[in-house]
Amino acid sequence: MSGRYVAAIDQGTTSTRCILFDRQGRLVSIAQREHRQSFPRPGWVEHDGLEIWHNTIQVVDSAVRKASADYRQISALGVTNQRETTIMWDRGSGLPVAPAITWQDTRTNATAQELRTSPFAQRVHQLTGLQPEGYYASLRLRWLLDHIPGLQAKADRGEVLAGTMDSWLIWNLTGGATGAETRHVTDVTNASRTLLMDIDTCQWHPELLSGLDLPLSILPEIRPSLDNYGHTSDVLPGTPIGAVLGDQQAALFGQHCFQSGQAKCTLGSGSFLLMNTGVQPIRSQSGLISTVGYQIRGQDPVYAHEGSIAVTGSLVQWLRDGLGLIKTPAEIETLAMTVPDNGGCYLVPAFAGLFAPHWQSEARGVVVGLTGFINKGHIARAALEATAWQIREVIDAMTADTGIVPTQLRVDGGMTANNLLMQILADALGIEVTRAMVPETVALGAAYAAGLTTGLWADRAALPSNTHPAGRWTPHQDPTYRETQHRQWRRAVQRALDWNET
Amino acid sequence: MPGSVQSIERAAAIIRLLSQSSRPLGVVQIANSLGLAKGTAHGLLKTLQKVGFVNQDATTGKYNSLLDTQGVATGHVDPHELRARSINYADSLASRTGEAVRVGVLNEQSPREVLVRTVHHVFRPDRSSQTLEIGTDAEVHACALGKALLAYNAGAAIITATGPLARRTACTIIDAPELARSLADIRAKGWAADFEELSIGQAGIAAPIRLAGGLVVGAIGISGELDRITSRSGQHATVAPKKALVAEVLQTAGHIVAEFGEPA
Numbered sequence: 183m184s185g186r187y188v189a190a191i192d193q194g195t196t197s198t199r200c201i202l203f204d205r206q207g208r209l210v211s212i213a214q215r216e217h218r219q220s221f222p223r224p225g226w227v228e229h230d231g232l233e234i235w236h237n238t239i240q241v242v243d244s245a246v247r248k249a250s251a252d253y254r255q256i257s258a259l260g261v262t263n264q265r266e267t268t269i270m271w272d273r274g275s276g277l278p279v280a281p282a283i284t285w286q287d288t289r290t291n292a293t294a295q296e297l298r299t300s301p302f303a304q305r306v307h308q309l310t311g312l313q314p315e316g317y318y319a320s321l322r323l324r325w326l327l328d329h330i331p332g333l334q335a336k337a338d339r340g341e342v343l344a345g346t347m348d349s350w351l352i353w354n355l356t357g358g359a360t361g362a363e364t365r366h367v368t369d370v371t372n373a374s375r376t377l378l379m380d381i382d383t384c385q386w387h388p389e390l391l392s393g394l395d396l397p398l399s400i401l402p403e404i405r406p407s408l409d410n411y412g413h414t415s416d417v418l419p420g421t422p423i424g425a426v427l428g429d430q431q432a433a434l435f436g437q438h439c440f441q442s443g444q445a446k447c448t449l450g451s452g453s454f455l456l457m458n459t460g461v462q463p464i465r466s467q468s469g470l471i472s473t474v475g476y477q478i479r480g481q482d483p484v485y486a487h488e489g490s491i492a493v494t495g496s497l498v499q500w501l502r503d504g505l506g507l508i509k510t511p512a513e514i515e516t517l518a519m520t521v522p523d524n525g526g527c528y529l530v531p532a533f534a535g536l537f538a539p540h541w542q543s544e545a546r547g548v549v550v551g552l553t554g555f556i557n558k559g560h561i562a563r564a565a566l567e568a569t570a571w572q573i574r575e576v577i578d579a580m581t582a583d584t585g586i587v588p589t590q591l592r593v594d595g596g597m598t599a600n601n602l603l604m605q606i607l608a609d610a611l612g613i614e615v616t617r618a619m620v621p622e623t624v625a626l627g628a629a630y631a632a633g634l635t636t637g638l639w640a641d642r643a644a645l646p647s648n649t650h651p652a653g654r655w656t657p658h659q660d661p662t663y664r665e666t667q668h669r670q671w672r673r674a675v676q677r678a679l680d681w682n683e684t
Numbered sequence: 685m686p687g688s689v690q691s692i693e694r695a696a697a698i699i700r701l702l703s704q705s706s707r708p709l710g711v712v713q714i715a716n717s718l719g720l721a722k723g724t725a726h727g728l729l730k731t732l733q734k735v736g737f738v739n740q741d742a743t744t745g746k747y748n749s750l751l752d753t754q755g756v757a758t759g760h761v762d763p764h765e766l767r768a769r770s771i772n773y774a775d776s777l778a779s780r781t782g783e784a785v786r787v788g789v790l791n792e793q794s795p796r797e798v799l800v801r802t803v804h805h806v807f808r809p810d811r812s813s814q815t816l817e818i819g820t821d822a823e824v825h826a827c828a829l830g831k832a833l834l835a836y837n838a839g840a841a842i843i844t845a846t847g848p849l850a851r852r853t854a855c856t857i858i859d860a861p862e863l864a865r866s867l868a869d870i871r872a873k874g875w876a877a878d879f880e881e882l883s884i885g886q887a888g889i890a891a892p893i894r895l896a897g898g899l900v901v902g903a904i905g906i907s908g909e910l911d912r913i914t915s916r917s918g919q920h921a922t923v924a925p926k927k928a929l930v931a932e933v934l935q936t937a938g939h940i941v942a943e944f945g946e947p948a
Contacts, residue, residue: 206779206780207779208776208779208780209773209776212772216742217743248942510762510768511768512762512765513762513765514764599764599767599768599771601764601767601816601819619806620775621771621772622772650809650810651807652775652806652807652809653807653818654807654814654815654816
């Protein structure tokens with residue numbers, strides 16, 4: 183393959199990015215466009231699918247221009263996406279039938295609760311490796327079919343398609359409503375988040391579909407992550423799409439976590455800790471989930487253990503947009519550095535309930551320990567500590583499930599630019615934290631995967647090594663102080679539980 | 685009195701209007717409030733955005749003033765903001781050159797002393813054990829990063845020249861007129877270098893991060909072993925930085941400047 187670049191489209195929670203990498207895995211150019219977060223009701227979070235698709239077209243064009251490149255120099259395209267966010271669209275017009283329901287949305291929590299307490303729940307867990315939570319795509323599909331007038335009838339007539347954001351993008355990239363080669367597909371990592379996929383066979387399971395009364399016709403075809411997904415029609419015309427991966431799985435790939443036991447934590451809007459567990463999924467006893475890590479065409483899937491934290495970077499955005507405490511996300515560090523510690527206040531950002539390891543959808547956010555002494559600097563500090571403590575909880579749960587005690591944590595994602603946060607994290611965990619050379623490991627993983635499929639790199643051994651850390655933080659704190667703070671945090675979490683009454 | 689420049693008067697009015705407003709405003713609102721044609725207001729806003737005085741929200745298209753927050757009138761950019769906009773390209777520079785990368789700003793805490801503060805540090809991509817130096821200060825006259833900042837800040841250069849110039853190595857410039865010549869040379873070339881001036885066996889190359897209009901908000905540089913950063917050429921085997929490395933540093937500085945032109 184003679185192409186100079188691989189392009190990755192990273193369709194994230196708050197923005198869509200296109201990043202070009204060269205054959206040495208180095209970032210050549212990056213373009214980004216944020217999209218609107220819509221909160222039509224408390225607990226509801228929606229995105230506009232068309233806005234995201236138009237942004238995608240623009241960032242791809244922008245990234246190629248910034249690299250002073252020609253689209254023919256792009257040898258492969260990889261797509262990675264925010265997982266679980268669900269969208270349905272009309273096959274004929276190509277228009278979404280409703281706003282996309284995002285992974286942070288809580289409207290299906292009640293349905294999930296019913297499912298969890300029903301006799302069917304055990305069968306679901308046995309087949310999918312997941313406990314029913316509002317989080318997963320299938321419940322959102324059911325909600326749309328129940329609440330959009332006429333949609334069920336259209337779905338029964340085969341006029342409607344559904345999917346996670348990867349399916350929406352691939353459908354549009356390969357030609358959309360008017361294309362002859364349009365593909366309606368998804369990959370195993372995305373499909374493993376729907377509550378509809380058998381985790382052992384990696385296929386849709388009829389019992390799971392009929393349990394929610396969902397027609398098979400609306401669902402995309404499940405493919406391995408590294409596979410031939412067709413060619414783009416108008417965007418970078420004729421470029422092979424070589425990989426699709428959910429964003430956290432892409433980061434696992436980008437961080438070279440190809441061996442069982444290797445783990446990474448991506449700090450973004452939410453934070454996600456994933457550990458490669460090899461060719462067998464591990465059923466969690468501690469509130470974590472089994473998921474597919476990735477699958478290479480022709481090979482067995484590789485599984486991963488995951489702990490997901492809903493609100494970390496989103497908290498910083500809320501301080502900016504909801505409270506007006508800061509004007510830009512980077513300012514949180516400046517504000518937090520105006521004070522030496524949290525002043526006794528603790529913030530638990532359970533905005534969408536609590537995810538791993540508690541999984542309590544009734545929890546809501548709290549700030550405790552307020553006195554007249556507390557100023558916005560302390561709040562900023564508490565906001566950063568909230569990220570660190572939530573990650574600590576997930577690591578402790580992962581150790582309980584797997585028996586593996588990490589001695590080092592590899593991190594990536596936008597929040598790793600925050601130097602104070604990284605030190606707070608090392609202190610809260612009591613272990614060394616290292617930052618990956620490329621913060622954009624999600625996009626890099628998608629690029630690696632796509633390049634492997636199209637032959638730009640011969641095999642995984644040929645992938646450029648990005649294991650050299652760009653930065654390292656070691657714990658400075660007195661262990662007694664750390665455990666006191668940890669205890670206070672756990673007490674604050676108790677205050678967040680059982681708030682919402684449906 | 686001679687006519688004042690109408691564009692500047694109008695720009696000042698836009699800034700004041702945005703600063704007074706509790707929420708971002710769109711171009712039509714701004715034009716109507718100030719009695720400007722929409723096209724005129726749009727042109728002014730685009731230039732104000734380019735120089736970093738206003739920001740346009742990428743999704744709503746509305747504008748807000750940055751003057752009260754980033755201290756742009758004083759030329760100070762929040763160091764964490766600088767790091768956020770530099771990080772992707774700084775990491776890439778470290779990867780491409782194989783050397784440690786630093787982004788620095790002038791630290792004028794003391795009225796009698798100017799230092800260069802490291803606001804971002806990327807490890808040299810090898811297996812060696814390194815310590816993160818974010819938040820540390822160094823002598824501004826003794827390293828490329830500092831000199832790249834000093835060359836474009838007359839006030840800081842004066843303070844530095846009037847104080848004693850500390851000698852770090854036998855090569856450190858400690859003579860004020862010699863430093864002034866070195867800074868003038870940096871302005872002519874657009875980049876700075878140091879050869880064993882901060883520590884023996886080490887060298888550095890740095891470029892200013894210069895926003896539209898000429899304001900320097902920081903500098904970015906690489907540093908490492910003398911033999912990797914420099915080469916000897918000519919009859920007298922003069923030490924000079926490798927051209928390819930200088931080009932990489934300059935290109936990275938350019939990318940970072942472009943990031944400042946993007947909506948936040």
